[in-house]
Amino acid sequence: MIARALLPVLGSLALLATACDKGKEEGKDGKEAKADPKAAADGKEAAGDEGEAPLAVASGDEGVDGPVPPDTSMVFFQVSGGLIPLACFDKDKKTVAAGEACLDMVPADAEVRVSAGDQAFNKKMGERVEPSCMDGSGKLVAISAEGLQGGAEFDFGTWPPSGLRTVTLVPSDSTSPMNTQLDDDTKAKLQAKVGKGEISAHQVAEVDVDGNGKKEDIYSVFVPHPSMAEQYTWSGIFMARDGNLDDLLLLTKSESRKDVFEMLGVVDMDGAGDKELWIRMQWEDGSGQAVFQLEGGGVKELGKWSCGA
Numbered sequence: 001m002i003a004r005a006l007l008p009v010l011g012s013l014a015l016l017a018t019a020c021d022k023g024k025e026e027g028k029d030g031k032e033a034k035a036d037p038k039a040a041a042d043g044k045e046a047a048g049d050e051g052e053a054p055l056a057v058a059s060g061d062e063g064v065d066g067p068v069p070p071d072t073s074m075v076f077f078q079v080s081g082g083l084i085p086l087a088c089f090d091k092d093k094k095t096v097a098a099g100e101a102c103l104d105m106v107p108a109d110a111e112v113r114v115s116a117g118d119q120a121f122n123k124k125m126g127e128r129v130e131p132s133c134m135d136g137s138g139k140l141v142a143i144s145a146e147g148l149q150g151g152a153e154f155d156f157g158t159w160p161p162s163g164l165r166t167v168t169l170v171p172s173d174s175t176s177p178m179n180t181q182l183d184d185d186t187k188a189k190l191q192a193k194v195g196k197g198e199i200s201a202h203q204v205a206e207v208d209v210d211g212n213g214k215k216e217d218i219y220s221v222f223v224p225h226p227s228m229a230e231q232y233t234w235s236g237i238f239m240a241r242d243g244n245l246d247d248l249l250l251l252t253k254s255e256s257r258k259d260v261f262e263m264l265g266v267v268d269m270d271g272a273g274d275k276e277l278w279i280r281m282q283w284e285d286g287s288g289q290a291v292f293q294l295e296g297g298g299v300k301e302l303g304k305w306s307c308g309a
Helices: 012-026 100-105 161-166 184-194
Strands: 074-079 083-090 095-097 111-115 120-129 142-145 156-159 167-169 200-207 216-224 232-240 248-253 260-267 276-283 286-295 298-301
Touching: 074 100, 074 111, 074 161, 083 100, 083 286, 111 142, 111 161, 156 161, 161 167, 184 216, 184 232, 184 248, 200 260, 216 260, 232 260, 248 260, 248 276, 248 286, 248 298
Parallel strands: none
Antiparallel strands: 074 083, 074 156, 083 095, 083 142, 111 120, 111 156, 120 142, 167 260, 200 216, 216 232, 232 248, 260 276, 276 286, 286 298
16 A cells, blocks of 8 residues: 655664555555556455456566557546546647646546556546545546445556556666665765755656656655754655656655655656656655656646646
8 A cells, every 4th residue: 555654764774664554544545556557467366356357567568569659539537436647648639737627537437447556457447536536626637437435455546448458557676775876976976966965766767758768867855854853944846857867857845844755657648759757756745656757858847736736
């Protein structure tokens, strides 16, 4: 399940380990990424899908034949007791957008493909519902689908189901203590960009964003607040294009000083090559997600953070 809680600063290793434990207790806003998407399914049934044989999605295309953008419209969803639209592509307008307007693109009784990283299923979609991460808000900003309210744990969904092939997940161990140790040169260059305090890394990952075969390096870093527990002097997430630390692009940073960030994956919403960036913002007792788009050498947020963030 999604790691949310961030304890008083006792060093980056303690923060990471405890955040994961807290996330398991919360069970409201989302899930921890399951296994590396390259791992094969273990043959067990997913929660809420008794009797349905799981499908491995190691190469991203089993059971999801069909068009992908730009040859079809598409909606990319977060899963939280319902399907929250994070981004969508309109084939006719050739535009990428975000938010509730994306819900209108989905035909009645359409199928969505939901994924838990190493397993994926087609589900029939229903009416608009309130997502579990916004319980009590009364806002019907998600679409129901069979099996999502009964404890099933999925990370994302796409309509049409073939859209699953456009999504690349970041390895789930990118926030592990072993992978978040920064060498001196990397730390110095990130430190120069942040410009304050002593940084620690929450996530270090690699993913090909622009489709040129060279992976971008992702660094989510923070500076612990010296006197206020569970707060930060600074936190944000950078991308080093083609792994070049001299070409660091700030993707987003915290405005509240209570958040840290994690890239969950990338998705090619329009088939244009440059992939959209799927990022989670997490704080003490919750999290939200958003999709960002590269534009003109910079980056822009496609829509608001989900789950009331």
